[in-house]
Amino acid sequence: MPMDLSDLRPADGANRDRKRVGRGHGSGHGKTSGKGQKGQKARSGPGPARWFEGGQLPIQKRMPYKRGFTNIFAAQWEEVNLDRIAALGVSEVTPEVLYEKGVTRGLEFPVKVLGNGELTSAVKVSAHAFSESAKSAIEAAGGSVETVERTDRWVTARPRSRRLPLNRELKQAGFGKAGGPSSRDTVES
Numbered sequence: 001m002p003m004d005l006s007d008l009r010p011a012d013g014a015n016r017d018r019k020r021v022g023r024g025h026g027s028g029h030g031k032t033s034g035k036g037q038k039g040q041k042a043r044s045g046p047g048p049a050r051w052f053e054g055g056q057l058p059i060q061k062r063m064p065y066k067r068g069f070t071n072i073f074a075a076q077w078e079e080v081n082l083d084r085i086a087a088l089g090v091s092e093v094t095p096e097v098l099y100e101k102g103v104t105r106g107l108e109f110p111v112k113v114l115g116n117g118e119l120t121s122a123v124k125v126s127a128h129a130f131s132e133s134a135k136s137a138i139e140a141a142g143g144s145v146e147t148v149e150r151t152d153r154w155v156t157a158r159p160r161s162r163r164l165p166l167n168r169e170l171k172q173a174g175f176g177k178a179g180g181p182s183s184r185d186t187v188e189s
Contacts, residue, residue: 075154078104082137083117085125094126110152119143
């Protein structure tokens with residue numbers, strides 16, 4: 001027997017009838033339509049927010065440690081103390097030496113030397129930053145301090161912005177303003 005379009009039916013349970021509320025008490029969903037009696041949740045609309053506490057001072061206001069945020073663009077410094085440098089037993093310390101000895105996580109992290117501990121021998125230390133106490137302790141032990149220029153990715157890390165990266169020449173030429181040049185090529189040429 002050939003199949004006809006009128007023979008097509010959805011699978012059992014695929015389509016369900018909607019719940020018809022407010023159609024008399026015999027239906028079981030009459031009068032208050034399954035919403036109980038009165039009150040905020042019985043009214044139309046989405047209802048209170050999930051964090052709403054009935055007008056009580058909410059947790060984010062009454063707990064001071066809940067305030068603030070974590071800066072995801074902050075530079076991840078590798079902090080090395082003087083006692084760790086003294087334990088290495090080398091005469092010259094650089095970020096590369098610290099990485100080879102397993103003191104730092106990697107060369108992409110800037111290194112800061114802190115003053116916890118003591119140095120007994122003269123050591124030449126090269127790092128991206130020094131605390132004042134670390135610098136004076138290294139020099140007092142007869143060593144020297146050299147600040148290395150940072151080249152890590154956090155030097156230029158900035159939040160993403162929708163603003164166009166206009167340089168100074170384009171800005172002075174009035175690029176994008178009424179009466180100003182309409183294309184970048186006319187300004188740069």
